[in-house]
Amino acid sequence: MTVVTTSDTPALTHLRHDGTAAMVDVSDKAVTTREATATGTVTTTPAVMQLLGTGGLPKGDALAVARIAGIMGAKKTPDLIPLCHPLPISKVTVDFELGDTAVTILATVKTRGVTGVEMEALTAVSVAALSVYDMIKAVDKHAVISGIQVLAKSGGKSGDWAISEGTPA
Template sequence: MSDGSDLTHVTEEGDAQMVDVGDKPDSARRAVARGRIELDPSTVESIRANELEKGDVLAVARVGAVDAVKHTWETIPMCHQIPITNVETEFDVGDAEIELSVAVETTGKTGCEMEALEGVTTGLNVIWDMVKAAEKDAEGGYPGTRIGGVEVVSKEKRKL
């Protein structure tokens, strides 16, 4: 256990603090995260056919993912507001699940993996919200709907 002297987000007194990255050189950075949502096969088929009442599920999830990337600093304490230079979203639609990958790029003093993770988790939550009616059972629960496998799959840092 740390004595507190080497903690980066907490002072020796225990107060939360943002890490000072001011002296770090700018670099080009990229992070990719992914996750998946498990759904009933009939729900996935309805998504493919764009037959759900709320509309184009993947289009709305893509917008939600990108918006979450841009607002990460507002939802994660001590996360720096960084200039997002690019966001790429990719859906892999299987028989009973959808995998979402989000790649984020920035040029700055700190990485963008939290932004990629926020994009993935929000994008998957948007899918859940869009398909609630199709996934709900007779008691109003979601026994087969699961979000999981959220992870950072790569991160890069290049000198400018």
């Protein structure tokens, strides 16, 4: 397998010259404070959202369970994503915004290290969304998880960036 790059296509960092997978060597990177925020949505019915907001689901307080699940997910990211580096995570927050028919999950992960925490933020949101689904499936098997994406990151060589308001997912 040959890796082809052009001036418009950056080299894939997790591939060796022969095309096989490899973990990136980050030993020469500077230690900086790094943070990433990700989001995702679980869409359901208005009746389920009412139960979710009041803690009235048959399985109990779904948001409390999902918050802990998201935090645990962030901490377990290198166990789930094969080429992620284990990181000294210093902070994980998982928050929820309740709407009429959906709950939006926001996860922010912070570290002081040599590589970013985008994957940890995405994993936190994904696991929290899966946990919400698990908690509501008794009353809505058709709930939908969608829109999982990184919203912003800071720190490191590539600098800071954020999705602009109104940018499509």
